[in-house]
């Protein structure tokens with residue numbers, strides 16, 4: 001799953017690459033927000049004169065209908081297997097555009113240009129592409145490498161604060177599972193001044209984990225830390241009037257999973273307290289409420305998790321900052337107890 005990742009480098013590399021592959025057509029995929037905030041800069045800097053396909057933003061549009069409309073427009077643009085698709089946007093554009101390109105005429109070249117923090121540090125690295133199907137996230141997709149991942153942290157300037165907070169969820173996760181120095185830095189310097197170094201370090205962490213286990217048979221599972229419980233929390237609030245962004249739910253998921261880990265004796269009470277105080281502070285602006293029945297329904301969602309095996313809940317649990325274990329079988333009672341003890345839900 002090797003692909004070059006360039007951060008804040010000269011845009012001429014993109015143009016040069018398009019010439020090298022002799023692209024017969026170049027098309028840029030955007031949503032209305034990246035069209036407004038990112039497209040002008042991208043075209044000006046890269047001098048790429050491709051046409052544009054625009055879709056509607058939002059996870060609810062990461063679906064088969066939108067995918068079909070992308071294929072249709074690719075056909076209408078006369079794209080062939082020798083064409084180039086440039087995905088300019090967040091994880092939704094990257095995952096769906098990458099999947100569209102990987103399947104169109106059995107696969108053509110594409111470049112990821114992530115424009116959200118989450119997609120820079122996470123979604124654009126590792127080659128997972130796809131769409132949601134029948135309410136299930138990332139149900140249909142492929143593993144496939146883009147030709148290039150092109151990161152320009154300038155795009156973060158227009159990103160709304162809650163989207164930054166969401167991306168920080170994955171940044172915090174990376175630090176906790178793999179880099180205690182970064183964890184220390186995040187705790188001591190809550191305001192980020194150097195996005196380039198932060199993104200670079202996070203890309204390195206994700207790349208290293210993915211390289212060790214591209215198909216997620218073992219160690220790559222540590223990237224799921226916070227995600228079993230986090231996904232269930234995210235799904236639960238999805239259709240309420242207080243929906244959460246993915247990374248916000250992951251912050252909560254990490255907090256709850258840390259309690260399970262502490263109660264198991266895997267994470268020390270001292271570390272658990274230190275980390276959970278920090279995590280709680282990250283999401284203190286979100287006020288949520290949940291009843292015992294809500295916790296039960298979150299548990300049902302966890303039971304459907306792709307990471308389980310033999311009907312057992314399997315979690316990736318933190319051992320200490322910088323170190324994480326995986327495939328830990330956890331009982332429903334442990335999860336319910338930790339959800340209740342988390343103080344996250346009013």
Ligand SMILES: NC(=O)c1ccc[n+]([C@@H]2O[C@H](COP(=O)([O-])OP(=O)(O)OC[C@H]3O[C@@H](n4cnc5c(N)ncnc54)[C@H](O)[C@@H]3O)[C@@H](O)[C@H]2O)c1
Pocket residue numbers: 031032033034037038057058059062089090091092093095115116117118119122123124125126127128129137138155156157158159160163166246
């Ligand atoms: N492939 C993977 O390994 C992987 C990993 C993590 C997440 N994901 C996927 O990524 C998706 C989430 O990604 P996301 O958080 O980037 O969401 P997103 O793509 O929905 O973007 C979030 C919002 O920010 C807007 N936006 C994007 N760039 C902007 C900019 N520079 N300025 C202003 N607004 C901008 C978008 O239009 C959207 O409204 C999910 O579908 C998730 O499943 C994939």
Ligand SMILES: [Zn+2]
Pocket residue numbers: 170227246250
């Ligand atoms: Zn995530």
